[in-house]
Amino acid sequence: EPEVTQTPSHQVTQMGQEVILRCVPISNHLYFYWYRQILGQKVEFLVSFYNNEISEKSEIFDDQFSVERPDGSNFTLKIRSTKLEDSAMYFCASSEISEETQYFGPGTRLLVL
Amino acid sequence: RKEVEQDPGPFNVPEGATVAFNCTYSNSASQSFFWYRQDCRKEPKLLMSVYSSGNEDGRFTAQLNRASQYISLLIRDSKLSDSATYLCVVNSPEDDYKLSFGAGTTVTVRA
Numbered sequence: 001e002p003e004v005t006q007t008p009s010h011q012v013t014q015m016g017q018e019v020i021l022r023c024v025p026i027s028n029h030l031y032f033y034w035y036r037q038i039l040g041q042k043v044e045f046l047v048s049f050y051n052n053e054i055s056e057k058s059e060i061f062d063d064q065f066s067v068e069r070p071d072g073s074n075f076t077l078k079i080r081s082t083k084l085e086d087s088a089m090y091f092c093a094s095s096e097i098s099e100e101t102q103y104f105g106p107g108t109r110l111l112v113l
Numbered sequence: 114r115k116e117v118e119q120d121p122g123p124f125n126v127p128e129g130a131t132v133a134f135n136c137t138y139s140n141s142a143s144q145s146f147f148w149y150r151q152d153c154r155k156e157p158k159l160l161m162s163v164y165s166s167g168n169e170d171g172r173f174t175a176q177l178n179r180a181s182q183y184i185s186l187l188i189r190d191s192k193l194s195d196s197a198t199y200l201c202v203v204n205s206p207e208d209d210y211k212l213s214f215g216a217g218t219t220v221t222v223r224a
Binding site: 031033035041043044045048058089091098102103107 | 200
């Protein structure tokens with residue numbers, strides 16, 4: 001069964017450093033998403049991406065965040081200058097079409113020290 | 114007002130019991146509804162979509178009440194493996210189909 005994959009599974013970084021989280025969506029999916037979940041809190045939407053551009057972003061997704069689809073398979077989330085409060089689990093998801101089920105990757109646990 | 118609200122539980126039930134819980138959503142324009150399951154420190158996994166007429170998948174039954182804007186999930190004959198957090202998830206076309214998650218209802222099934 002096809003699945004979304006994410007790397008790395010864990011990332012520890014110093015405050016102020018840049019991090020790039022990588023995702024490989026399911027191959028025939030066209031819509032890609034990033035969500036985050038701070039420990040003990042609910043899953044929160046960050047950004048959706050379609051046709052090589054952002055289709056929607058939340059207020060969390062400020063100028064420190066960016067997304068890119070550098071090639072035909074990867075979808076990345078970059079945090080330019082990490083803050084302590086960026087520590088969370090980051091989930092990538094993809095769907096075939098926008099209103100269909102979104103499938104989640106296993107997540108990257110980011111810890112900012 | 115939160116977009117999606119759930120009773121956090123926990124619901125502690127013995128094996129074989131039936132457990133049910135609800136979720137309410139605030140956006141009346143919401144069109145798609147899901148129950149996801151999340152195990153500790155893992156990704157959300159789709160349990161089932163929720164259809165207007167209600168639907169069943171094995172021991173799981175989901176109901177949607179659009180007039181009252183709530184969704185329910187019922188688990189029959191609970192198994193130990195049903196222990197998890199159940200996430201009520203809603204999406205709306207006006208929000209470009211981003212998923213709005215509830216905080217989850219924790220269910221613990223004991224032997």
